[in-house]
Amino acid sequence: MNKKNDILEAATRSFSMFGYKATTIEQVAKLAKVGKGTVYNFYDNKEQLLKEAVLLMIDDMKKETENNFDPSISFMENVHQSIVRLLNYREQHLLFAKLLEEERQLQTPEVIEMISSINREIVMYISEKLGLAVERGEIRPCNVEVVAFVFLKSYLALVVDWQTTYSEPLTQQEIAEVIQQTIISGLSK
Amino acid sequence: MNKKNDILEAATRSFSMFGYKATTIEQVAKLAKVGKGTVYNFYDNKEQLLKEAVLLMIDDMKKETENNFDPSISFMENVHQSIVRLLNYREQHLLFAKLLEEERQLQTPEVIEMISSINREIVMYISEKLGLAVERGEIRPCNVEVVAFVFLKSYLALVVDWQTTYSEPLTQQEIAEVIQQTIISGLSK
DNA sequence: CCAGTGACCGAATTCGATTTATAGTCAGTC
DNA sequence: GACTGACTATAAATCGAATTCGGTCACTGG
Numbered sequence: 001m002n003k004k005n006d007i008l009e010a011a012t013r014s015f016s017m018f019g020y021k022a023t024t025i026e027q028v029a030k031l032a033k034v035g036k037g038t039v040y041n042f043y044d045n046k047e048q049l050l051k052e053a054v055l056l057m058i059d060d061m062k063k064e065t066e067n068n069f070d071p072s073i074s075f076m077e078n079v080h081q082s083i084v085r086l087l088n089y090r091e092q093h094l095l096f097a098k099l100l101e102e103e104r105q106l107q108t109p110e111v112i113e114m115i116s117s118i119n120r121e122i123v124m125y126i127s128e129k130l131g132l133a134v135e136r137g138e139i140r141p142c143n144v145e146v147v148a149f150v151f152l153k154s155y156l157a158l159v160v161d162w163q164t165t166y167s168e169p170l171t172q173q174e175i176a177e178v179i180q181q182t183i184i185s186g187l188s189k
Numbered sequence: 190m191n192k193k194n195d196i197l198e199a200a201t202r203s204f205s206m207f208g209y210k211a212t213t214i215e216q217v218a219k220l221a222k223v224g225k226g227t228v229y230n231f232y233d234n235k236e237q238l239l240k241e242a243v244l245l246m247i248d249d250m251k252k253e254t255e256n257n258f259d260p261s262i263s264f265m266e267n268v269h270q271s272i273v274r275l276l277n278y279r280e281q282h283l284l285f286a287k288l289l290e291e292e293r294q295l296q297t298p299e300v301i302e303m304i305s306s307i308n309r310e311i312v313m314y315i316s317e318k319l320g321l322a323v324e325r326g327e328i329r330p331c332n333v334e335v336v337a338f339v340f341l342k343s344y345l346a347l348v349v350d351w352q353t354t355y356s357e358p359l360t361q362q363e364i365a366e367v368i369q370q371t372i373i374s375g376l377s378k
Numbered sequence: 379c380c381a382g383t384g385a386c387c388g389a390a391t392t393c394g395a396t397t398t399a400t401a402g403t404c405a406g407t408c
Numbered sequence: 409g410a411c412t413g414a415c416t417a418t419a420a421a422t423c424g425a426a427t428t429c430g431g432t433c434a435c436t437g438g
Contacts, residue, residue, distance in 0.1 A: 003411095024400060026413095035412035040402065104293055116354060146359065146367045149351065150343050157342035158335070165305060170335065178335045183371045192382090213429060215384095224383035226432080235430065 004042045006032040012053040016095040019102040020050055020111050047110050054099075054114060057092045058121060064089070075138040080180050087159070087172040097160050123148045151183055193231040195221040201242040205284040208291040209239055209300050236299050243288075243303060246281045247310060253278070264327035265373050272368055276348070276361040286349050312337045340372055 010031035014023035025046060029036045043049045065082045073081075096118070102108055103115045126148035133139045158178065163169040199220035203212035214235060218225045232238045254271040262270075285307070291297055292304045315337035322328045347367065352358040 025402080026400075029412095036401095037403080037412050038410080041410075046401065105296070107294070119354060140370065142370050143363060143367060146347070146351075146363060147371060149354075150346060150367060150371060153346035153350065154339050154343055157339060161342065162335075162338065165308060165338075174332060174335060178332060178339060181329065181331050182336060182339060214431080215429075218383095225430095226383050227381080229431065230381070 003032070003034055003038065007034065007039055007042055008049070008052055008056070011049045012056070012091075012095065015050060015053055016091065016098050019098050019106070019108075020046075020114075021102065021106055021108050050110065050114060053095065054118060057095055058118065061086055061089055061092060062125065075133045075136075076184050079184055080176065083155070083179055084172065084176050087175060093159060100156070100160060119152065122152055126151055147183075151179075154179065154183060192221070192223055192227065196223065196228055196231055197238070197241055197245070200238045201245070201280075201284065204239060204242055205280065205287050208287050208295070208297075209235075209303075210291065210295055210297050239299065239303060242284065243307060246284055247307065250275055250278055250281060251314065264322045264325075268373055269365060269369050272344070273361065273365050276364060282348060289345070289349060308341065311341055315340055336372075340368075343368065343372060 007028065011023070011028045014028055014031060025039055026036050028049070029039050032039075039049075043052065064085055068081065068085060069078055070081070099111055099115055099118075102111045123145065127144045130139070130142070130144040130148060134141050134144065155175075158170055158175045196217065200212070200217045203217055203220060214228055215225050217238070218228050221228075228238075232241065253274055257270065257274060258267055259270070288300055288304055288307075291300045312334065316333045319328070319331070319333040319337055323330050323333065344364075347359055347364045
């Protein structure tokens with residue numbers, strides 16, 4: 001079962017570097033050192049390959065936040081720690097950023113669908129966490145879905161959009177600080 | 190000097206409805222009930238016309254916040270009131286939304302440049318206001334430029350992006366509330 | 379005179395026919 | 409029977425012809 005993994009890794013690298021449209025299955029096969037047909041022994045089609053790559057990316061990031069949740073500190077502090085940790089997920093951000101770029105510039109239908117699916121997924125995930133925190137009385141009651149939406153948009157704006165307007169990317173420090181100062185502390189009691 | 194204004198109004202309407210690329214000078218002339226050449230007696234070219242339309246839009250919104258600033262209430266409350274008022278600027282939002290759409294979908298160079306110029310302008314404006322508020326001790330010290338950036342992105346995400354993901358637009362009430370609950374109260378002392 | 383005009387021009391864009399690239403298949407190989 | 413790469417059908421890139429539209433300017437009517 002090593003080849004299946006090699007193929008997915010090769011595909012992920014290629015998607016991250018060149019985007020969905022510009023990666024060819026033949027390229028992926030070459031990178032994974034298998035024949036083109038072998039790719040189709042493990043994955044139904046190109047779109048499926050993208051889905052698996054994205055799924056892995058999201059799962060990685062979810063696990064990171066789940067496994068490091070520390071009940072002995074406040075919800076607010078946990079969120080802050082998670083963000084600091086997630087900011088180190090360069091590869092995942094690279095893939096997501098490349099897909100966002102492709103969504104904007106080429107409007108590849110599969111990528112558009114994928115991005116909005118990822119967004120829905122992440123907003124749902126954050127919503128749940130916020131809902132629990134509200135129930136436990138750790139943050140003020142709020143429209144969790146809308147707040148989750150703003151949260152994600154702000155995070156992406158800082159990580160991805162900032163450097164398109166102001167060449168210099170923000171440091172992890174700056175990003176974590178701003179989110180902390182605004183959204184997180186705004187919600188805390 | 191009535192014709193000059195007629196032309197600008199016609200252009201603004203057309204830009205708002207059809208976007209920059211899809212409005213033709215001939216259309217604008219017809220709408221303004223003048224000949225095509227007359228447009229060029231008042232405005233150098235199409236891009237200039239867009240610039241004037243956008244300038245007017247920004248000035249309107251700036252004036253609205255300036256004129257209604259109430260020193261007897263807190264900075265935070267003033268911001269909240271401004272947002273509530275600005276949310277009623279449907280026409281301005283329509284023009285901005287159309288330009289954002291065109292930037293994303295057609296990538297018209299003039300529109301891309303215009304959007305980033307508007308963004309810079311607005312971020313600068315908010316930055317100044319935040320800077321003053323920090324000086325006066327009304328809000329906590331922060332990286333004003335980055336906070337202004339997040340502020341604008343969040344506002345646009347709620348007003349423009351939300352309905353592309355979740356068909357139903359948010360009510361003004363919901364938008365103002367979420368911004369209030371997160372960014373504004375997060376910064377307040 | 380001169381503010382106003384629309385026919386006119388060339389650059390840019392669209393259109394559509396042809397060529398090229400590639401996603402996915404399958405007969406064959408090791 | 410896991411794996412392959414030549415093969416096919418279709419989607420995308422290419423490129424020249426046709427069209428559109430921004431901008432000009434010689435003209436007009438008030």
